[in-house]
Amino acid sequence: MIRTITLTICAAITLVACSDDTEQATNNQGAKATSNIDPKTVSLLANPQTGRWYSPAQVDKGKQNFAQYCAGCHGVKAESTPNWRTTDATGNYPPPPLNGTAHAWHHPLAVLDMVIRDGGAPLGGVMPAWGQVLNTEQRLELIASFQSYWPDKTYDLWLERELSSREE
Template sequence: MKTMAVVLATGAAATAFVVAAVLAEQRGGEAAAQDVTFLGEPVTAEEIALGQDLYAANCASCHGDNLEGQTDWMRRLDNGRMPAPPHDETGHTWHHADRQLFIITRLGVGGVVPGYDSDMPAFKDVLTDEQIRTVLAFIKSTWPERQRTFQADVTANDEGDS
């Protein structure tokens, strides 16, 4: 009887391992919805999917289909403005708190840095606040765990001082 229990327990553990591995592979390294929050609130898989669609329609033309940003994004353009940065883990988006990312998206960079001249438009008349939230949640869902954890800590410590 004891041997049967060990066999069953071993089989259950192996099955759980295989299921976890398959799910991780299907996710392609992306965060599960339960791993993503915005201002401390969990984000659903449906919200992330909506955010992905809204990103494709409103952001990808500058920030890239794969969140890769524009070429030489750290070097000023001839007009003195900066190219669109990547929103994947190679950029600096994950260094900013949720509130700051929301304000930049809603009001443009000038909403955080008054007088800053940027090609980043304000989306307040294009996307609702909830739609902006889903776009940012989608972006966050693509980051590796290390970047999501760092950014969650920055958000938790954000006191509103941009």
């Protein structure tokens, strides 16, 4: 009996010691989300299935989180509202579309991640911050999900800008 308890404790200690606490999965209770991924170093090599930096699995996971956290404001397919360029009664702009028809494609991956992580307040907007809810991997999946709606020409322009931003 003591041997079984000792082995169980050793196994638990080993599991805890070997776990990487810098990459935590977010739970549904809003636990702090952390990640050691740097969006500035994400590989931009084309995935053979998508022809883009992301995989189909990233898009699928991102669409699940997009539906939960983003679609209420940005639209189910990232299409937003027709009048997103017109301020509302409080002087704020509605959420822009993220489907490649607005300005999201002008921004590097790190900036897109930062806006999702920190929200719109640092830029004068009202979008909530999701950094305590979604880790970097999940935010990159969100970006993959809305980039999957971008036409190839828009994605190619974004990729050119992204590569250029990494040379600076």
